[in-house]
Amino acid sequence: xxxxxxxxxxxxxxxxxxxxxxxxxxxxxxxxxxxxxxxxxxxxxxxxxxxxxxxxxxxxxxxxxxxxxxxxxxxxxxxxxxxxxxxxxxxxxxxxxxxxxxxxxxxxxxxxxxxxxxxxxxxxxxxxxxxxxxxxxxxxxxxxxxxxxxxxxxxxxxxxxxxxxxxxxxxxxxxxxxxxxxxxxxxxxxxxxxxxxxxxxxxxxxxxxxxxxxxxxxxxxxxxxxxxxxxxxxxxxxxxxxxxxxxxxxxxxxxxxxxxxxxxxxxxxxxxxxxxxxxxxxxxxxxxxxxxxxxxxxxxxxxxxxxxxxxxxxxxxxxxxxxxxxxxxxxxxxxxxxxxxxxxxxxxxxxxxxxxxxxxxxxxxxxxxxxxxxxxxxxxxxxxxxxxxxxxxxxxxxxxxxxxxxxxxxxxxxxxxxxx
Amino acid sequence: xxxxxxxxxxxxxxxxxxxxxxxxxxxxxxxxxxxxxxxxxxxxxxxxxxxxxxxxxxxxxxxxxxxxxxxxxxxxxxxxxxxxxxxxxxxxxxxxxxxxxxxxxxxxxxxxxxxxxxxxxxxxxxxxxxxxxxxxxxxxxxxxxxxxxxxxxxxxxxxxxxxxxxxxxxxxxxxxxxxxxxxxxxxxxxxxxxxxxxxxxxxxxxxxxxxxxxxxxxxxxxxxxxxxxx
Numbered sequence: 007x008x009x010x011x012x013x014x015x016x017x018x019x020x021x022x023x024x025x026x027x028x029x030x031x032x033x034x035x036x037x038x039x040x041x042x043x044x045x046x047x048x049x050x051x052x053x054x055x056x057x058x059x060x061x062x063x064x065x066x067x068x069x070x071x072x073x074x075x076x077x078x079x080x081x082x083x084x085x086x087x088x089x090x091x092x093x094x095x096x097x098x099x100x101x102x103x104x105x106x107x108x109x110x111x112x113x114x115x116x117x118x119x120x121x122x123x124x125x126x127x128x129x130x131x132x133x134x135x136x137x138x139x140x141x142x143x144x145x146x147x148x149x150x151x152x153x154x155x156x157x158x159x160x161x162x163x164x165x166x167x168x169x170x171x172x173x174x175x176x177x178x179x180x181x182x183x184x185x186x187x188x189x190x191x192x193x194x195x196x197x198x199x200x201x202x203x204x205x206x207x208x209x210x211x212x213x214x215x216x217x218x219x220x221x222x223x224x225x226x227x228x229x230x231x232x233x234x235x236x237x238x239x240x241x242x243x244x245x246x247x248x249x250x251x252x253x254x255x256x257x258x259x260x261x262x263x264x265x266x267x268x269x270x271x272x273x274x275x276x277x278x279x280x281x282x283x284x285x286x287x288x289x290x291x292x293x294x295x296x297x298x299x300x301x302x303x304x305x306x307x308x309x310x311x312x313x314x315x316x317x318x319x320x321x322x323x324x325x326x327x328x329x330x331x332x333x334x335x336x337x338x339x340x341x342x343x344x345x346x347x348x349x350x351x352x353x354x355x356x357x358x359x360x361x362x363x364x365x366x367x368x369x370x371x372x373x374x375x376x377x378x379x380x381x382x383x384x385x386x387x388x389x390x391x392x393x394x395x396x397x398x399x400x401x402x403x404x405x406x407x408x409x410x411x412x413x414x415x416x417x418x419x420x421x422x423x424x425x426x
Numbered sequence: 427x428x429x430x431x432x433x434x435x436x437x438x439x440x441x442x443x444x445x446x447x448x449x450x451x452x453x454x455x456x457x458x459x460x461x462x463x464x465x466x467x468x469x470x471x472x473x474x475x476x477x478x479x480x481x482x483x484x485x486x487x488x489x490x491x492x493x494x495x496x497x498x499x500x501x502x503x504x505x506x507x508x509x510x511x512x513x514x515x516x517x518x519x520x521x522x523x524x525x526x527x528x529x530x531x532x533x534x535x536x537x538x539x540x541x542x543x544x545x546x547x548x549x550x551x552x553x554x555x556x557x558x559x560x561x562x563x564x565x566x567x568x569x570x571x572x573x574x575x576x577x578x579x580x581x582x583x584x585x586x587x588x589x590x591x592x593x594x595x596x597x598x599x600x601x602x603x604x605x606x607x608x609x610x611x612x613x614x615x616x617x618x619x620x621x622x623x624x625x626x627x628x629x630x631x632x633x634x635x636x637x638x639x640x641x642x643x644x645x646x647x648x649x650x651x652x653x654x655x656x
Contacts, residue, residue: 127463167568171490178498182470185502189463189509197509204506208499215494228569 045151046159058159066163070143074301078105081301081346088350112294120287122192131190132288132295135183139302142176145169145230146309149319149330161331162231169228170218173310177214177265181207183299184267184274188284199283202357203267203274209364210264216372217258220379221246221314234318247315250379255315257372262307264364266300268345270352271360308341309334316341370403441482448475462508466501473497487568 049055079094079102086093095101119125144163151160166172181204188200222228224246225236237245247255264271275283285296312318316337319330355363374396381392448471455468473496480489576584 124461124463127467166486168486168490171487171494175490175493175498178494178502181498181502185505185509186463186467189505201506201509204502204509208502208506211499 044160044165046157049157054157058157062159062163066143067140070140070302070305073305074298075105077301077305077342080342084343084346085350109294113291115290117290117292120192123287124190124192127186127190131183131187132292134186135180136295136299138176138179139299139306142173142310143306145172146306146313147231147234147318149334150328160231165229165231167228169230170222170233171228174215174218178211180303184284187288187296191287193287195280196284196286199274199280203284206267206271206273206360207265209361210261210368213257213364213368213372214261214265216376217254217261218314220250220254220376223380223383224249230313234313234320237317238320245315245317245320250375254372254375257368257375258314259311261368262311266303266307268304269349270354272354273357273360276354304345305338305342308338308345311341312337366407374399441478445475445478445482448472448478463505466504466508470497470501473501485568487572
């Protein structure tokens with residue numbers, strides 16, 4: 007009962023984000039602003055519109071699946087190239103069907119459930135980590151519209167009034183998959199991985215939320231379509247990465263890397279310490295789903311970074327034609343390359359370094375950047391005031407950390423307990 | 427056209443029924459579940475159901491915050507504590523429970539149901555329209571109106587609440603902080619009977635108390651301190 011209704015609620019949420027929210031509420035509650043809903047809904051909700059929505063859901067699903075197959079191979083190839091190796095080169099042309107072969111192999115393996123596992127939660131966990139990832143993709147505007155007959159629709163699955171919050175919701179919910187997988191395995195190392203995961207993901211969520219708030223302030227809307235539209239016009243310098251003075255984009259990038267537990271923040275699976283971490287006991291489909299969720303999250307978070315900071319499908323016309331989706335794909339590919347590059351170069355952080363970075367650097371930094379951007383939006387005096395205030399706070403904070411560190415060191419020397 | 431209207435009504439009912447079922451089913455799961463982790467998951471179900479009902483009422487931002495804050499952070503912390511304390515076994519929770527509280531619970535339940543029925547009967551309270559409050563019906567999006575209310579009419583309560591939260595955080599840090607003075611104020615005592623060091627629970631912050639090696643001596647290096655190389 008519990009698990010099925012929980013899964014049902016997640017799925018219902020997905021359906022709502024996809025269909026209901028963008029759907030029959032046209033004119034939307036926010037129709038007073040510059041935002042107008044997807045033109046497809048101007049027809050009302052007849053059967054053709056329903057068919058459109060269903061087809062869009064299926065297409066988005068297929069795009070994510072294919073991009074995962076591509077991403078797995080892309081990562082293996084690039085990491086191999088960075089290490090002067092050929093990489094997988096047997097299955098298919100130049101090895102590019104290797105991930106497909108791996109997937110087929112995994113799906114035909116036996117599903118093992120450990121004896122001490124909590125069976126219900128153990129089976130549920132992979133889906134809990136997969137579903138939120140796919141939901142997050144529904145709000146990404148790929149750019150442009152497509153017309154069939156009198157029906158015109160955007161290349162975006164859903165544009166709910168809560169817009170970018172869907173992404174924050176998805177990243178909040180996706181913790182459950184990792185956590186419950188580790189706990190329900192009934193085994194020591196997965197549990198340690200799960201506890202690490204929950205602490206890590208919660209720590210970085212605050213910084214993530216604050217940087218998203220910065221972007222929302224810049225664009226004046228939660229709608230992803232409006233966020234992209236606000237960055238349109240003027241190549242490059244209209245993009246949020248420059249309008250927000252760079253730092254929020256960097257913080258967002260680091261925070262989503264930590265949220266996804268990608269290297270160098272992959273303490274959740276840390277092979278050397280935890281023998282693989284939260285998914286250690288999983289085999290077959292369960293393992294494949296975790297793998298799928300991990301790489302889908304990578305692709306989709308790159309897409310969301312593109313939407314928030316790199317102008318989404320914004321870019322110069324090629325041969326007089328607007329090629330938004332092409333620019334979108336190029337930007338996502340560049341980001342994916344950066345992720346692989348980071349994985350191949352940076353060593354894993356220690357746990358205290360991870361927490362220091364999150365709490366003492368990123369959260370105050372993102373808060374300061376939010377204030378500065380808000381101040382600069384009003385006028386330059388307020389911007390200057392926010393900047394100097396943030397610098398002052400930064401000095402105070404650094405000093406406070408130093409002092410408390412000094413006290414701790416002192417205390418450690420003082421408290422020599424008598425050992426009889 | 428009529429079919430479309432009926433479809434809209436049917437789907438509105440379906441959304442409401444799904445939300446109500448999630449809320450009630452989740453709540454029942456929280457109360458009846460034997461395993462604390464299953465209970466926490468049922469709580470998540472309830473939160474999702476409430477979020478669904480919020481959306482149905484046109485309170486999109488509230489629904490999003492509901493999921494981000496409650497499902498995404500608070501219940502995660504519950505789970506975190508459950509896992510850290512290791513109370514995730516079925517026998518850890520005695521299901522006999524305080525039987526003496528049963529009549530109180532029944533009476534409270536009856537009172538709540540009666541209150542709800544009375545409130546439903548009151549004409550001006552249950553209007554049947556989507557948003558009960560007037561403010562949400564005007565132009566503009568949820569978040570704009572919310573921001574305007576918070577930063578104009580309700581600025582003082584808002585600031586007071588945030589100050590309260592900061593004070594609570596500081597208090598929590600002070601309470602759990604283990605200091606050098608704390609370790610001195612609670613010197614390790616030996617039990618007269620066994621000759622062993624007394625358990626840390628009786629002596630203040632447990633983390634400041636060194637572990638005991640099999641020979642009976644305190645191992646100072648087992649006490650983790652900030653600032654030391656780990």
